[in-house]
Amino acid sequence: MHQNRTLIRGDNLTEMRNFPDACIDLIATDPPFNSKRNYFVPYRDEHGRKPETLVQAFTDTWAWGDAAEDAYRELMVDVGGLVGDTIEGLRKFLNETPMMAYLVMMAIRVVEMHRILKSTGSLYLHCDPTASHYLKIILDAVFDTRNFRNEIVWSYHRWTGATKHFQRMHDILLFYVKDRKLSKFNILTEPYSEKSKHKGRRKTTVHADGTIDQIYTGDISREKAMRDVWEISYLNSQAKERVSYPTQKPIPLYKRIIAASSNEGDLVLDPFCGCGTTLMAAEEQNRHWIGIDLTYLAIGAVEQQFERLFPQHRDTVTIAGTPENVDQALALARTDPKGFEEWCVTHVLKFKSNTKKVADGGIDGTFRFPLGRVKGKQVYGKAVAQVKGGNYTLGHIRDFRTAMQNEEADLGVFVVTSPPSSGMRTEAARAGSYEHPLFDMEAPALQIYEIQDYFNDVLPKLPFGERTLL
């Protein structure tokens, strides 16, 4: 069984199948929603919009195809019973649509989640009204309707344009327990509303000038048991915890779930962990945690977020499913160039990943480092990176040097999997060297970095500084 603070890069179905029965106290997770407004939209291509890398990753997953058909068969044959009947009924209604593909892929994972939860355990499945009604039917079938606890409404405000319907400003969290008789639940409270008579007794004073004062004299610190409608701010672009991971959720939302349905030392799992909101919330409350995500980008984001929020524990995180030696790194470069690039940028270099790549000359990542204050304002230097997992030529190095100039970068790292020729080295040397204005640090401005060096503990020469997140 995995230890505390483990991050697994991989498909959560395969990974959860390696977990023993009844080993997890709490699963709090936020899968892709299958909604058009979400970053992970299976319809995006069909609407003619340019697919982005991460979207591409899900387009295959949620389209009806072999994987969905296999999952459907497994649900009918291996799982069967009420779950099989439910899925069969849904297919009659939804046919082989992306929504049905999404539901079978979710159903087969929910079956695993149920298996690995302890009898005292709970599941919170984060979704939105696009699919929450279908997911609830599936959860009822897997967990039993009697183990349904709440449909929590997370209500928030955010900027939207005018539409021909009411503004959609809530998500749904479906809360189930494995066994209602054994489940853990710590009652959380919230303050009474301003107007509530339960706040205490009201004392009215009429003054000589006719004005009236009303004050509450009771114990105003008393609170009431928390409702299932939660008003928690959506992360705005300025939020401190923001790492620009698409679909990042606020830590306070997940802290509430963890406080209610687990105790210190319990093991919390997020099998769709994204940039690790659940994991940060678990760490803050002294729970143990395991996170799984399909993308190298997400795993890199969790690493960076965790190092920033819990620097004292930075060396205690175990990462599985990412290259552990040169051969694995080279195999990744061959089989999954995009994954290799994300791993190099976010994990090896700890740069901010460039997910947009619009007319930027192929810059894959950036890193800003502080250069001190000028007229009271912090000034930053800039490093950029490009990853070449396959063959590369002298022309690529020249183009990267041009991109560095266009980006006004002080330093550039060109990551490769094979040694450069002497001509390439000469071309790189043309970029000159960089001297840090504050520290005794000098380095070639354009460094060709062979990934083999990473496994010999040799990193590119870069200034210290807090890495900007994603």
Ligand SMILES: C[S@@+](CC[C@H](N)C(=O)[O-])C[C@H]1O[C@@H](n2cnc3c(N)ncnc32)[C@H](O)[C@@H]1O
């Ligand atoms: C909605 S996001 C989670 C966001 C997260 N709550 C946060 O605050 O960052 C869903 C995540 O599920 C991941 N994902 C999708 N399919 C997956 C699979 N089969 N196995 C593991 N992770 C998957 C995606 O890469 C994405 O990071």
